[in-house]
Amino acid sequence: MSTFSKSDFIYTSCYCEENVYKLCETLHEKFSIPLSKIYAIFISNEDKQVLFWKQKNQVDHFYPVVWDYHVIALIKGEKGEPNIIFDLDSTLEFPCDFNVYLLSAIYPRRFARIVQEHQAYFRVIPAEMYLSNFASDRSHMLDEQGNWLQPPPDYEPIKTKDCTMNIDHFINMTKNTSSNQYGTVYTLKEFIEIFMNH
Template structure:
């Protein structure tokens, strides 16, 4: 693999997956700028804000299932294959896309329609330029942190201090990447090498 990204060397804060992925994108921009065009940030959510994923470290279940309001992963697609970088999974880091989908995302057929996942796929360069979060979504009504925030300052752009809800939302395009259902997501990244 031409990306030497080690899990133990990656910036990680529990419950801040979007910032973990932003930091990963930023690291690749600095270390492998010629590879950034092969990288994607993927927000997984739905209109109900309830998406089941399996093989998650935060789970207390044997199968690792967690129902998140949203989750964010990083994809690297240099050629016919795709790798998933998920700092919250118990699977390998990185993980082959096909294995990750089979074990962590699974099929929508086993889920009620309200739990079907949608995927907002954003090129890494675009994500770095446009994403901003003041972390207010992690505050309770009385101003307490639901989970301790990262030690570094909040991510912002020159134009914006907080637009995370536009990325989590699956109701419209919001000019951030493209929204795909599971079938479209698999078709985009599950590239077969057995073409004749």
């Protein structure tokens, strides 16, 4: 895991979906990681209130950050190798062992009750699918007057041949939905069963 550094990747605060898009590209193009091993993971819920600990924006280690959604990346390990998480907004080791990230950032045991009250869902998208289908014109980051809520990345907006904006499809956490464009939604329990290191 020490092969990687945050400085290897493009980062813009509050644009996690684009950060992960660029991270998937870099993992594949610079580090020769097969796209078949990389996943983008959108985390949200119907209330658009998911809790995260160990985040750069966290003011107090006890109180979590509340995101409307968050996006991370995962590399699936070969047999005997751990699954690892890439979260450019995390204060944990980078990248981080899946189990460590899960129990530190998503599901700290001592906060189990509050986590369950804000049940998160996980949309898991294979990287090749994500790179082929994701598009954002960044309009969700404009206020009513057309001003940026946060400064945008300095590269052109990401679009596909047919689409300039579809981020809502990725953030939508309708349970048990699956598609060949937007991946599959899992509960926390299902997500753990699929990716937890044993």
